[in-house]
Every structure is written in structure tokens, then in C-alpha cells.
Amino acid sequence: MNKFHSTRSTTDSLTSKQAIRKGIADDGGLFVTDELGERLVPIDDLAGRSYQQIAYDVLSVLLDDFTEEELKACITKAYGPQWSDERITPVKPLGQDWVMELFHGPTSAFKDVALQILPRFMARTTPADGDPDEKIMIVTATSGDTGKAALAGFADAEGTGITVFYPQGRVSRVQELQMTTQQGSNVNVCAVEGNFDDAQSTVKKIFGDRDLAARLEKDAHVALSSANSINVGRLVPQVVYYFSAYAQLLEQQAVNVGDPVDFVVPTGNFGDVLAGYYAKMLGLPVRQLVVASDRNNVLFDFLTTGTYNRKRPFYETISPSMDILISSNLERMLYYMSEKDPRLTAYLMNDLAEWGAFEVPPELLAQIRRLFATGWADEDQVRRMIAECFSEHGYVLDPHTACGYFVMQQMPADPGVPRVLLSTASPYKFPRVVNEALGLKHDGTDFECMDELSEKTGTEIPPMLRSLETADVRFRDCVEISDMGHYVEQCADRL
Ligand SMILES: *Cc1c(COP(=O)(O)O)cnc(C)c1O
Numbered sequence: 001m002n003k004f005h006s007t008r009s010t011t012d013s014l015t016s017k018q019a020i021r022k023g024i025a026d027d028g029g030l031f032v033t034d035e036l037g038e039r040l041v042p043i044d045d046l047a048g049r050s051y052q053q054i055a056y057d058v059l060s061v062l063l064d065d066f067t068e069e070e071l072k073a074c075i076t077k078a079y080g081p082q083w084s085d086e087r088i089t090p091v092k093p094l095g096q097d098w099v100m101e102l103f104h105g106p107t108s109a110f111k112d113v114a115l116q117i118l119p120r121f122m123a124r125t126t127p128a129d130g131d132p133d134e135k136i137m138i139v140t141a142t143s144g145d146t147g148k149a150a151l152a153g154f155a156d157a158e159g160t161g162i163t164v165f166y167p168q169g170r171v172s173r174v175q176e177l178q179m180t181t182q183q184g185s186n187v188n189v190c191a192v193e194g195n196f197d198d199a200q201s202t203v204k205k206i207f208g209d210r211d212l213a214a215r216l217e218k219d220a221h222v223a224l225s226s227a228n229s230i231n232v233g234r235l236v237p238q239v240v241y242y243f244s245a246y247a248q249l250l251e252q253q254a255v256n257v258g259d260p261v262d263f264v265v266p267t268g269n270f271g272d273v274l275a276g277y278y279a280k281m282l283g284l285p286v287r288q289l290v291v292a293s294d295r296n297n298v299l300f301d302f303l304t305t306g307t308y309n310r311k312r313p314f315y316e317t318i319s320p321s322m323d324i325l326i327s328s329n330l331e332r333m334l335y336y337m338s339e340k341d342p343r344l345t346a347y348l349m350n351d352l353a354e355w356g357a358f359e360v361p362p363e364l365l366a367q368i369r370r371l372f373a374t375g376w377a378d379e380d381q382v383r384r385m386i387a388e389c390f391s392e393h394g395y396v397l398d399p400h401t402a403c404g405y406f407v408m409q410q411m412p413a414d415p416g417v418p419r420v421l422l423s424t425a426s427p428y429k430f431p432r433v434v435n436e437a438l439g440l441k442h443d444g445t446d447f448e449c450m451d452e453l454s455e456k457t458g459t460e461i462p463p464m465l466r467s468l469e470t471a472d473v474r475f476r477d478c479v480e481i482s483d484m485g486h487y488v489e490q491c492a493d494r495l
Contacts, residue, residue, distance in 0.1 A: 002064050004031040004232065007335040008346035015065040020118075020233035021125040021136065023226035024207050028349070030332050031232045034340055036062070040283035041243060044257055047250035051088040052079055054247060055240045061282065062236045063121070070124050078117035078237075082106045084462070089113065089241040091248040095393055097408065097419045098254070099401075100245050107178060108426035108462045109321075110272065111149035113241060114234040118150075119157040121233045122225070133221045137492050138162040139206060140227045141199035143268065144171040144320045145425065147189070148178040150227040155184030161495040162227070163188040163488055165199045168478055171320055173446045174429050174465060181471035188491040189475035192484065195314055197325050200228070202484045212485055222492040229271025230328050238275035242284055245420050254418050260287035262419045266404040267291045267299060268322040270329035272422065277333060277371070287417055290373045292407040294319045294400075297376040299327055304374065306365035308348075309357040318379055318433045319399040321425070326352075334360070337368050375407030382406065386427075386437035396457050398425040399433050428453065428465050445469075 004019035005012040006029030014022065019031040039061050046054065055075045056068075063071065079088050085104040092099050105112025127134035138160060140150050147164040154162040164179060168191035171179075179189045192199045206212065207224055216222045229235055242263065249255045263286060265273040273289050280286040293300050295315045302308040310325045317323055335345045351358035360368070377385070385402040389395050397405055401423040408421055427434045431449035435442035441452045447469045454461045479487050 002033040002035045002062065004033050006030070007032050007331050007342060008349065009342050016063040016232060017065055017121075017125040020121050020231060021223075021225060023224070023231050024204070026208075027346075028204065028208060029342075029346070030230050030328070032332055032335055033062075036278065036336070037281040043243070043246065043283060043285070046243060046247040046257075049247055051240070051244050052076065054243050055079065055237070058240045058243055058282065059236060062239070066121075066124065074117055074120040074124070077120055082116065087244070087248070089244050091245050091252070091420065094389075094395055094421065096413060097421060098245075098249070099395070099421045099423050100241065101423045102241060103423060103426040105149070106152050106464060107145070107148045108429055108465055109145035109149055110422070110424040111145050112152070114229070114237040115146075115149040115153035115227060117237045118227060118231065118233045119153045119160065122160060123157060127223070131217070131221060134217070135222050135495055136160045136225050137216070137222045137488065137495060138227045139203055139224055139488055140164050141196060141203040142166045142171075142179075143196040143323060144175040145429075146228060148175065148182070151179060151182040151184070151187050151189070154227070155182060155187055157186070161186040161188070161222075161491060163190070163491045165190050165192045165203065165484060167192055167195050167199055170195060170316055170323075172430055174431070174468065175320075177468045177471065177473070178465075180473045180475045181468060182474065186495065189477070190487055191478040192481060193478065194481045195316075196323060197314065198481050199484070200326065200328075202481050203228075206485050206488055209485065212489070216489065216492050220492045220495060222495055224488070228328070229269050235271055235275055235278070235329070238272060239278045239282065242276050242279035242286070246284055249418055249420070258285055260285045260417050262286075262288045262290060262417055264290040264292055264404045264408045264419060264421045266319070266322060266400045266422065266424050267293055268324040268327065270299070270327040270333065272424065273372075274329045274333055277336070280371070281336070288373050289371060290375065290404075290407060290411065292404040293374070293376040294322045294382070294403050295376065295378050296323050296325060298325050299330070300374045300376045302330075303369065303372055306362065307357060307359045308352065310352065311356040318382060318430070319403055322400055322403065333368070338364055373411065375410050377403040377406035383433075383437040385409070386434055387439070390438055390457065396427045396434065396438075396453070396459055398423070398427040399430050400424045426462055426465070427459075428461050
């Protein structure tokens with residue numbers, strides 16, 4: 001059975017259920033398993049398999065302490081009629097290339113792929129110390145999309161509550177309304193005075209606060225856990241769509257079994273692209289993974305120089321879900337790429353915490369660069385790409401996907417290797433920016449922008465987004481960074 005331990009030490013030995021329930025290791029590291037890659041996912045008969053079947057193939061390898069019934073029940077419920085496309089993550093032609101749309105779930109962002117199933121995994125885990133009354137409180141910081149997707153996944157899920165913090169004024173109006181109108185008796189939404197990195201760092205501190213954990217356990221029977229992509233249960237479901245992409249390319253006769261494929265991935269916390277790396281380790285013929293950033297190009301600098309330096313200006317861009325200076329999941333990549341060296345990983349992460357920067361040895365950088373290519377786009381380039389892609393292909397990109405599109409255009413195409421651009425959000429989540437880029441009317445409300453975009457491009461507005469205009473706002477709280485821990489305690493008491 002797969003055993004999970006921290007990226008920073010090998011002392012833990014947890015099952016996947018335990019790792020999912022716990023979220024993050026006590027030493028601040030992320031859970032990894034050294035068995036990754038020992039059992040491969042067969043690709044010979046991928047063509048014709050449904051998303052749900054592929055999901056079972058992949059999840060049963062990685063989460064091998066779940067029974068077949070458990071996994072199948074989770075998969076059926078998570079990837080059902082709440083998706084607007086029965087292929088779940090459809091792959092469509094885009095000129096000479098391909099685009100995989102990850103936004104057909106209930107909140108119109110790719111995070112639904114993982115967050116529709118994580119609560120169902122969580123419900124099948126059991127308390128570590130045998131407190132049968134123990135409930136789980138999910139605490140999450142969001143740069144915009146995770147929050148809503150997590151709320152939608154965990155709303156009214158038995159035995160759990162959820163508290164979401166978002167940086168005030170730094171998410172789009174649509175994103176904010178998506179969160180503050182969330183229904184459910186176990187949900188809490190709160191704005192924070194600070195940026196996403198401040199909020200995420202504080203959430204990590206809350207997880208590391210042993211006194212708080214003891215109080216919550218004793219007074220409220222509550223244990224904290226995470227729905228950010230640091231949670232194994234969030235990462236693993238994302239591996240599935242890389243295999244699904246390959247299946248669809250096989251069906252469209254764009255590849256034969258074994259042919260290599262490149263993936264271009266709009267990146268923030270490094271979760272999505274890391275899932276592509278896992279897919280490769282599980283046997284998918286991935287040639288290159290292209291890390292596409294926005295103006296917060298800390299990953300671009302790292303992948304080109306070997307130095308990761310978070311001490312730099314933080315830019316609020318039109319792609320807010322990629323406005324991140326600390327890409328948490330990079331830690332997992334460093335662990336695997338350093339041939340599973342927890343001491344090196346701990347050392348680098350300590351440098352990052354202490355000095356705001358770290359540098360990897362040159363051999364390690366060379367190794368990383370063989371697989372990961374990189375590029376970034378500034379905001380003018382993003383706007384230009386939205387316009388260009390629509391005029392050339394009649395396809396409307398959201399600003400995040402447009403970063404990836406720009407980077408893809410910059411790279412020489414190899415006719416023998418198909419390229420799949422991962423589309424991470426519906427353009428209707430960012431209608432004002434998209435309209436502006438397309439030269440459409442963008443001075444009314446976000447909903448007027450949606451209507452205009454739909455009318456002028458002949459594309460459909462996701463009904464859940466359009467209906468936000470008349471939904472009731474339930475949450476108006478806003479706290480300072482220093483009060484986040486206290487806020488979580490209050491929410492736990494109410495659970
Ligand atoms: C979260 C998000 C990303 C970045 O994904 P990571 O897994 O954090 O790298 C990109 N685009 C959108 C729309 C997102 O919501």
C-alpha cells in the first residue's frame with residue numbers, strides 16, 4: 001500500500017485517507033508517496049474509455065487504501081450531471097493545437113475537477129485518534145477560484161464545515177459574488193485585508209498552531225484540514241484529465257499509443273502542472289510541461305535561473321488566480337526531482353521561509369529544465385491574445401488561459417508533437433476584461449458585460465454565473481490578517 005510522508009522528512013507513514021484528512025504534515029511539508037511510479041496506469045486501451053473509467057484507473061493506483069466501491073461511488077457522484085459536458089474535460093481543436101476545457105463544472109473554473117471529489121474522499125476518512133464526534137473544518141485561502149469551488153464541494157457535506165478567506169478587493173466581482181452568495185449551513189466566507197500570499201501564509205500558520213488545534217479538538221471536536229492544492233486529495237484528481245486528454249487525442253487520431261504530447265499550463269500554485277508531472281510518472285507519454293505565468297513571473301525566473309526569489313513586487317493582474325509569489329506545490333516537484341531527498345527539500349524551504357529565496361544545485365536545475373519549459377505574459381499581451389485568438393479561431397479565451405496561449409505562440413511548434421493548452425476558467429468569470437480585450441462594451445455591470453459577450457461571440461453564458469445577479473449576499477465579514485485564527489475558532493464553535 002502507498003505510504004505518505006512529508007516532503008521534508010520520512011518519519012510519517014500515513015495511508016492516503018489519513019493524508020487527505022490531515023491536509024499538511026506537521027513540519028509544514030506536503031504529503032508525498034515514494035511508491036509513485038511503481039505502478040503505472042495502462043494507456044493501451046485508453047481510447048473509448050469514459051472520464052469516469054479513466055478516473056478509476058488513475059485514482060485506484062494513487063489512493064490504494066480506498067475500496068473499489070468507495071472510489072467508484074466518489075467518482076459517480078463527483079462527475080455526474082452537475083457538469084455541462086459529458087466528457088467532463090473536453091479537448092477541442094484550436095488551429096494546429098488543442099485546448100482542453102477544464103471549466104465545465106458547477107463554478108466554471110478548473111478547480112471543480114478536484115473539489116467536486118475531495119469532500120467525498122474526506123467523508124470516507126475517519127478520525128485519527130478515535131474521537132467519533134470529530135468534525136473537519138476546511139480552512140482555505142483563495143485567490144478567487146478555489147474558494148467558490150471548495151464551497152460548492154463542501155456545502156452541507158456531512159461531518160465537515162468550511163471557512164474561506166479571500167483578499168478583499170482583489171478578486172473579480174463575479175468571483176466575490178460566487179462566494180458571498182453560497183448556500184449551505186456549514187459554510188463561512190470572509191474577506192481579508194491583505195493579498196493572497198498574506199492570507200495563504202496565515203492559513204498555513206493556523207494549520208501549524210498546535211495550541212489552537214488542541215483547543216478546537218477539546219472545545220468543539222473539530223480538526224482542521226485544507227482544500228488547497230497542498231492536499232493530496234485535491235492534487236490526485238487533477239492527474240486524471242491528463243490521461244483523459246490523451247484518450248481524446250487517440251480518439252481524434254491526433255496520436256498513436258505511445259506518441260509524446262506537450263501540455264501548456266497556466267500556473268499559479270503549481271498544482272495543475274504538478275498533476276501533469278504525476279501523469280508522466282504514472283506512464284503518460286508527456287514530452288514537455290510548459291509552465292505559463294502572468295506578470296508575477298517568479299516561476300519563470302526560477303526555471304530559467306535556478307533561483308526562486310519571492311522578494312519582489314506583487315502585481316495584481318487581470319489573471320488573479322495566477323497572482324502568486326509562493327507556489328506551494330513546487331515543493332513536491334523539488335522532492336521528486338531531487339530523487340526524493342527530504343533533507344534538500346527541507347533545506348530549500350527553510351531558506352525560502354527565512355530569506356525569501358532559495359537556489360537549487362545546477363544539476364537539479366538541468367534535470368528540471370529537461371521536462372519543464374516556461375514563459376510568461378504581461379497584461380497587454382494577455383489582452384492581445386484574447387483578441388487574436390478570437391479573430392483567428394473564433395475561440396474566446398479567459399485571461400488565465402490567454403497567458404498560456406501567449407506562451408504557446410512564442411514556442412516553436414513541433415509538427416510531430418501535439419500541444420494541449422489547458423483552459424482553466426470560463427471567459428464569463430471575467431467578462432469585463434474579456435470584453436475590453438475584444439473591443440466590446442464593458443462599462444456596465446458584469447452581467448451586462450456577460451450579455452454583450454454572449455451576443456457578440458455567439459457563446460453561451462454558464463447559467464450559474466448569470467443567476468448571480470439576483471442571488472442574496474449572505475456574507476459581508478472582513479477581518480485583518482491577524483484575526484484570521486480567531487475567526488476560524490468562532491466558525492468551529494458554530495459547527
Ligand atoms: C487556480 C487557477 C490557476 C492556477 O492553477 P495552480 O494549480 O494554482 O497552478 C490558473 N487559472 C485559473 C483560472 C485558476 O483558477
